[in-house]
Amino acid sequence: MMRRPVAFLLAGLCLAAPVAAERIEVRAGDGALASAVADAAAGDEIVLSAGRYVGPLVIETPLRLTGAEGAVIDGAGVDSVITIDAADVTVTGLTVTGSGRSHDTIDAGVKLTKKATRARVIDNDIRGNLVGVDIHGARDALVKGNRIEGLRLARMNDRGNGVYVWNAPGSVVEDNEIRYGRDGIFSNTSRDNTYRGNLFRDLRFAIHYMYTNDSVVEGNVSIGNHLGFAMMYSDRIVARENISINDRDHGVMLNFTNQSDIFANIVTGGTEKCVFVYNAHRNLLAENIFEGCEIGVHFTAGSERNTITGNAFIGNRTQVKYVGSRDVEWSYEGRGNFWSDHVVFDLDGDARADSPYRPNDLMDHILWSQPAAKLLLGTPAVQLVRWSQAQFPATQIGGVVDSHPLTQAPVSDVPAPYETLAQAAPLWAKGGRDDDFDPLASH
Secondary structure, three states: OOHHHHHHHHHHHHHHOOOOOOEEEEOOOOOHHHHHHHHOOOOOEEEEOOEEEEOOEEEOOOOEEEEOOOEEEEOOOOOOOEEEOOOOOEEEOOEEEOOOOOOOOOOEEEEEOOOOOOOEEEOOEEEEEOEEEEEEOOOOOEEEOOEEEEOOOOOHHHOOOOEEEEOOOOOEEEOOEEEOOOOOEEEEEEEOOEEEOOEEEOOOEEEEEEEEEOEEEEOOEEEOOOEEEEEEOOEOEEEEOOEEEOOOOEEEEEEOOEOOEEEOOEEEOOOOEEEEEEOOEOOEEEOOEEEOOOEEEEEEOOOOOOEEEOOEEEOOOEEEEEOOOOOEEOOEOOEOOEEOOOOOOOOOOOOEOOOOEOOOOHHHHHHHHOHHHHHHOOOHHHHHHHHHHHHOHHHOOOOEEEOOOEOOOOOOOOOHHHHHHHHHOOOHHHOOOOOOOOOOOOO
C-alpha cells in the first residue's frame, strides 16, 4: 500500500525535471536561421556553420547564438541586423553587417532592447552598420572583445556610433576595438556603467559622456581621433589610466562635469589642448601627464573648487591658459605639479621647488583677449612689462599659482604597441577636418 504514493511521487518529479538544453547546428539556407531561432527553447545553443545568413533577426528566447569561423549575418540594409528582445541572450563569434541607415530607429548591427537584461555580445566582428551595438535600456549588459568598424561617410556627423548606451544601468563595454563611425562609445542618460580597456581610432570622440553619472572610464586608448575622452553634463565619474595619443582637439574634456576624479591618464602629441576644463566644479585632477600639446590645460568659464595636484605638464607650447582676476591655487597639502619650463632650485631637498610657479602673466591675458596684440611680441614694450611683473609680483592681476611645484616628473612612457600603432595609423590629427565639427555644440 505504501508503494503507490512513492510511485506517483517519482513520476511527478520526472515530469517536473527541466528539459536539457539542446545544441542546434544550422547550415546556411533560405530561412534556416529564422526557423531555428523560432523553434529554440530557453537555454538552447544555436551554432551557425560558415556561410551567409539573411537578417534582420529578432531573438525573443533566452539562448546562445554562436558562429563558426566564416558565419555572417547580413541585414541587407534593413533595420537592425540582430535585435535581442529577451533576457540572458549571448551572441558570439559572428560577423554582423548590413544594418539600415536610419538614425530615427537607431539601426544597428546588434540592438539590445529594454528586455535584454544581462545580454552578452562577445567576440564578434561588427562592421558596415550605422551603429555597432545599441544598448537601449538593457540593464547589466556586457559588450566585450568585439571588433567594431563603422561607416566612413563623407560627413562624420552622418555616421553612427560604435556603441550607443542609453539608459542602461550596469552595462560594461570592455576590450573592444572600435574604428571609424562617429563616436566610439556614446553614453547618454545612464548611470553605473564601466567602459574599460577599449581601443579607439579615427573617430569624432573616443568616449562621449552626456548625462551619465557614477561611472568608470578606465584603461582605454584613443589614437588619432578628434577628441579623446569627453565627459559632459555628468557627475561622479572616475577616469583613470586612459591614454590619448595624437587626438586632434582635446585629449580630455570636462564640460559641466562635477565631483569627478581624473587621475593617472596620459595625453601626448599633436593635440590642440591636452585638457579642456569648462564650467566644471569640485573635480580632482591628479597624477596625469599632459605632454606635447599646444596648450597643456585650458581652464575657463568659472570652474571652481577643483583640486589639481601631482600632474606633469611637459613640453606644452603654453602650459596653462586661464583668464581670471583672482589667484587660483594649483597645489594640495603642500604638493603641486611638475612644470617642464620652470627653472627650479630645491635647496632643502624635499622634491619641491623653492619658488612658486605662475604659468601666465599680464601679456598672456592681453594676447588671449586681443589676438591682434600678437604683432607686438618681441617688442621692447612687451619685454618691459614681463620683466616688471617678474621683478614685482604685486603687479600680477590674478591667475594660476602653484605654490609647491614638483622638481621631478613621473615616467611618461606610452606602451610600445600603442606608440607603434599611433605612428602607423592614418590620423585625423593630421588632416581630414570636418568643417561642421564643434566639440561644445555637437552632441
